[in-house]
Amino acid sequence: MKVRDLPTPALVVEREPLAHNLDFLSRALPGSRLRPHVKAHKCTALARLQAARGHVSFTCATIREMEGMARAGLGEDLLLANEVLDARRLATLDARVTVAVDSPETVAAAARDGVREVLVDVNVGLPRCGCAPSDAGRIADLARAAGLSVRGVMGYEGQVVGLADRAARIAGVDASMELLRRAHADVGGPVVSVGGTGTWDLHRDATEIQAGSYALMDTAYEKLALPFRPALFLLATVISTSAGWAVADAGLKSLGMDHGPPSIDGARVWFCSDEHVTFAAAPGTAGPRTGDRIRLRPAHVDPTVAYHERIHLVDGEDVLETWEVDLRGW
Amino acid sequence: MKVRDLPTPALVVEREPLAHNLDFLSRALPGSRLRPHVKAHKCTALARLQAARGHVSFTCATIREMEGMARAGLGEDLLLANEVLDARRLATLDARVTVAVDSPETVAAAARDGVREVLVDVNVGLPRCGCAPSDAGRIADLARAAGLSVRGVMGYEGQVVGLADRAARIAGVDASMELLRRAHADVGGPVVSVGGTGTWDLHRDATEIQAGSYALMDTAYEKLALPFRPALFLLATVISTSAGWAVADAGLKSLGMDHGPPSIDGARVWFCSDEHVTFAAAPGTAGPRTGDRIRLRPAHVDPTVAYHERIHLVDGEDVLETWEVDLRGW
Numbered sequence: 293m294k295v296r297d298l299p300t301p302a303l304v305v306e307r308e309p310l311a312h313n314l315d316f317l318s319r320a321l322p323g324s325r326l327r328p329h330v331k332a333h334k335c336t337a338l339a340r341l342q343a344a345r346g347h348v349s350f351t352c353a354t355i356r357e358m359e360g361m362a363r364a365g366l367g368e369d370l371l372l373a374n375e376v377l378d379a380r381r382l383a384t385l386d387a388r389v390t391v392a393v394d395s396p397e398t399v400a401a402a403a404r405d406g407v408r409e410v411l412v413d414v415n416v417g418l419p420r421c422g423c424a425p426s427d428a429g430r431i432a433d434l435a436r437a438a439g440l441s442v443r444g445v446m447g448y449e450g451q452v453v454g455l456a457d458r459a460a461r462i463a464g465v466d467a468s469m470e471l472l473r474r475a476h477a478d479v480g481g482p483v484v485s486v487g488g489t490g491t492w493d494l495h496r497d498a499t500e501i502q503a504g505s506y507a508l509m510d511t512a513y514e515k516l517a518l519p520f521r522p523a524l525f526l527l528a529t530v531i532s533t534s535a536g537w538a539v540a541d542a543g544l545k546s547l548g549m550d551h552g553p554p555s556i557d558g559a560r561v562w563f564c565s566d567e568h569v570t571f572a573a574a575p576g577t578a579g580p581r582t583g584d585r586i587r588l589r590p591a592h593v594d595p596t597v598a599y600h601e602r603i604h605l606v607d608g609e610d611v612l613e614t615w616e617v618d619l620r621g622w
Numbered sequence: 623m624k625v626r627d628l629p630t631p632a633l634v635v636e637r638e639p640l641a642h643n644l645d646f647l648s649r650a651l652p653g654s655r656l657r658p659h660v661k662a663h664k665c666t667a668l669a670r671l672q673a674a675r676g677h678v679s680f681t682c683a684t685i686r687e688m689e690g691m692a693r694a695g696l697g698e699d700l701l702l703a704n705e706v707l708d709a710r711r712l713a714t715l716d717a718r719v720t721v722a723v724d725s726p727e728t729v730a731a732a733a734r735d736g737v738r739e740v741l742v743d744v745n746v747g748l749p750r751c752g753c754a755p756s757d758a759g760r761i762a763d764l765a766r767a768a769g770l771s772v773r774g775v776m777g778y779e780g781q782v783v784g785l786a787d788r789a790a791r792i793a794g795v796d797a798s799m800e801l802l803r804r805a806h807a808d809v810g811g812p813v814v815s816v817g818g819t820g821t822w823d824l825h826r827d828a829t830e831i832q833a834g835s836y837a838l839m840d841t842a843y844e845k846l847a848l849p850f851r852p853a854l855f856l857l858a859t860v861i862s863t864s865a866g867w868a869v870a871d872a873g874l875k876s877l878g879m880d881h882g883p884p885s886i887d888g889a890r891v892w893f894c895s896d897e898h899v900t901f902a903a904a905p906g907t908a909g910p911r912t913g914d915r916i917r918l919r920p921a922h923v924d925p926t927v928a929y930h931e932r933i934h935l936v937d938g939e940d941v942l943e944t945w946e947v948d949l950r951g952w
Binding site: 353374394419536537539546548549582583592594 | 629630661705728745749751754780866867878880912913924925928931
């Protein structure tokens with residue numbers, strides 16, 4: 293199949309930058325040093341490419357992602373890096389399952405529902421999940437008393453990963469990891485699981501990095517001058533042109549919008565509607581014609597992918613494979 | 623099933639406000655005066671409730687919506703209120719199919735692919751699809767010359783529907799409809815199809831109103847003081863609490879964010895992450911506890927629903943029915 297034959301909107305991944313991104317981080321963080329986060333791509337087909345490069349421990353954000361990875365035979369070491377109060381669906385998976393806990397309630401749910409291994413999730417600065425660093429030892433004690441094996445700690449410096457200034461990211465990581473170090477001393481266990489695409493090379497003490505966006509990238513991460521290349525595009529068809537603007541058939545239902553609108557090379561995006569993007573060609577350039585295909589670069593990969601049933605792997609004009617986005621939902 | 627047994631995040635619709643919204647607009651715009659837009663709910667189960675109230679002509683935004691409605695036996699009069707350059711999937715539907723056209727290219731695609739009926743889509747002020755009003759007669763002539771039946775005109779005053787001030791909406795509708803009236807004089811045909819939830823009662827000359835959001839509503843439309851009640855909620859579980867904030871398990875992948883973050887009664891939303899919302903209880907109120915269920919009100923219904931596989935119809939603590947969101951995708 294050819295790219296021009298794909299119905300639009302269609303999510304496409306370019307083979308070469310994807311391979312570059314996967315290969316680059318595999319060399320920098322070989323084997324279990326990288327625990328790829330599947331939430332960014334939600335594709336077991338793409339996770340297989342990561343596993344083929346030696347990464348057999350994965351990070352998930354939802355129970356559905358855990359189930360899908362186990363079903364795909366990718367369950368050697370799955371971390372649910374998120375708190376849950378009903379873990380029953382996890383206990384029956386054909387996989388090694390580790391769950392994040394940060395409270396007596398999440399410890400009790402894991403123990404009650406048959407989970408065996410946990411990480412203590414420590415808040416290192418982002419106002420989200422994670423216990424206070426000073427409380428981590430107590431949570432670990434509770435977990436062990438409940439019969440759970442505590443593998444170590446997890447801390448996500450989400451307030452830092454997106455900072456465009458590298459020096460600021462370094463300072464932020466150091467501050468966050470100082471908090472995590474103290475918590476880890478109280479918790480014990482071999483694992484220190486941290487980070488993301490924006491901080492992949494800024495950790496000294498962590499045993500593993502939870503990067504996900506590096507594989508596909510988006511315009512928010514492009515601002516950080518990372519060694520990863522844009523690999524994900526949303527293909528759309530120009531369906532209407534007017535004096536001063538044009539409209540293509542990709543909009544709010546095919547793009548995560550929390551980081552802002554998508555980008556189009558050589559054009560300015562005016563706004564998105566449910567199924568439309570209105571844009572204007574750069575001054576002095578030929579305007580698009582009805583029927584033209586255009587490519588949008590999403591601002592945020594994760595919620596963009598979550599809207600789509602499939603991703604097409606392409607090389608130039610050829611569609612090489614079509615992957616089901618099989619880890620969607622909850 | 624009880625609401626407390628639903629895994630979260632879960633989209634729920636309350637029976638009573640939904641019935642109010644459907645009944646109210648059915649009385650105000652009976653039968654074919656209302657052409658409900660299915661893009662807002664993407665559920666044939668909900669479309670059936672609209673059909674049971676006498677509305678058997680529907681509006682769609684995508685070919686997939688047209689296919690799903692036809693397959694569900696709701697194809698008596700389906701309008702694709704959008705431009706397409708490949709209409710092959712429409713020609714084989716077991717339904718009466720009408721497609722919007724606004725250019726020689728979209729006319730040619732409809733004629734080539736076996737569509738029989740069209741509306742001329744006229745731009746009435748929103749920089750999106752639609753031909754210039756002065757060009758509408760030419761597009762209609764092209765369509766008739768290509769063997770298509772021209773049912774009339776369509777114009778969407780999208781620049782007006784969301785204005786909070788009613789007087790401003792009235793003035794905007796009047797200006798838009800003056801443009802559409804002139805175009806209709808050149809085009810002919812019995813149909814003048816316009817509008818949306820924000821302007822449902824502001825049209826004098828239209829033959830039908832394309833309202834969709836009125837059934838479920840969202841916080842953006844709530845600002846307009848319309849006679850429709852909030853019926854859609856996103857149910858979430860508090861999975862983590864800290865000094866000053868709490869986190870529930872609903873985020874960017876379960877909420878359309880282009881109109882801003884969701885609302886939580888009695889709390890202030892700080893931000894959303896992929897699978898989380900961080901919020902703080904109102905000062906002086908008891909903070910949420912881990913395990914509590916909360917309800918979020920989405921800011922924009924359409925892209926919220928598009929993330930979900932199902933919607934649960936509830937009445938108090940009872941889950942009455944579970945509907946598949948079966949019109950998703952393209």
